[in-house]
Amino acid sequence: GENVEQHPSTLSVQEGDSAVIKCTYSDSASNYFPWYKQELGKGPQLIIDIRSNVGEKKDQRIAVTLNKTAKHFSLHITETQPEDSAVYFCAASIRYSSASKIIFGSGTRLSIRP
Amino acid sequence: DVKVTQSSRYLVKRTGEKVFLECVQDMDHENMFWYRQDPGLGLRLIYFSYDVKMKEKGDIPEGYSVSREKKERFSLILESASTNQTSMYLCASSLFAGQGSNQPQHFGDGTRLSIL
Numbered sequence: 001g002e003n004v005e006q007h008p009s010t011l012s013v014q015e016g017d018s019a020v021i022k023c024t025y026s027d028s029a030s031n032y033f034p035w036y037k038q039e040l041g042k043g044p045q046l047i048i049d050i051r052s053n054v055g056e057k058k059d060q061r062i063a064v065t066l067n068k069t070a071k072h073f074s075l076h077i078t079e080t081q082p083e084d085s086a087v088y089f090c091a092a093s094i095r096y097s098s099a100s101k102i103i104f105g106s107g108t109r110l111s112i113r114p
Numbered sequence: 115d116v117k118v119t120q121s122s123r124y125l126v127k128r129t130g131e132k133v134f135l136e137c138v139q140d141m142d143h144e145n146m147f148w149y150r151q152d153p154g155l156g157l158r159l160i161y162f163s164y165d166v167k168m169k170e171k172g173d174i175p176e177g178y179s180v181s182r183e184k185k186e187r188f189s190l191i192l193e194s195a196s197t198n199q200t201s202m203y204l205c206a207s208s209l210f211a212g213q214g215s216n217q218p219q220h221f222g223d224g225t226r227l228s229i230l
Contacts, residue, residue, distance in 0.1 A: 004156075006156075042224075043204055043224050044157070044221045089157065093216045104149075
């Protein structure tokens with residue numbers, strides 16, 4: 001079946017440095033790629049998303065890139081801050097007849113070292 | 115702002131009990147979803163619903179059922195709870211914007227369920 005692989009599972013970076021999380025997907029029909037941030041005790045919150053007709057999208061310190069040929073997409077966080085510490089999930093849409101279904105990666109626990 | 119509210123943050127039940135998890139959204143979304151979250155496995159879809167009284171199985175529906183009697187409410191039911199259903203359960207909703215048009219899913223803060 002369809003799947004999304006996410007790496008690394010844990011990531012520790014120095015405050016101010018950049019963090020990169022990578023995902024690959026299997027369904028060539030996927031056309032929507034959201035990224036979620038989950039803080040302790042909270043549900044996942046959408047931080048950025050990209051659609052298949054766009055190769056890159058940026059929102060302040062966060063950017064996402066998409067390579068449809070290789071079926072992979074990445075999250076880049078620049079100038080990391082302590083509040084960036086969280087678990088991040090990538091996801092990819094799965095074509096389905098009746099609803100917008102997405103499949104999640106297994107998550108990356110990002111820690112920002114002061 | 116979209117608000118998805120799950121009725122309980124923590125729940126402890128016994129093996130064999132019938133368990134109800136409730137979820138309400140206030141943004142008139144057509145789609146609603148139930149996931150379970152386990153360490154190292156990400157979020158796995160249990161069931162989803164794209165309309166009132168409509169439901170579809172997700173990736174791991176065994177041992178679960180759902181009910182959607184009203185548009186804003188989506189209930190997850192554990193018919194006979196077992197210890198391997200101890201997990202974090204997350205509800206989400208999204209707008210339907212046309213066939214094949216994906217919209218962001220908005221999540222509740224989860225229910226941590228323990229089955230003893």
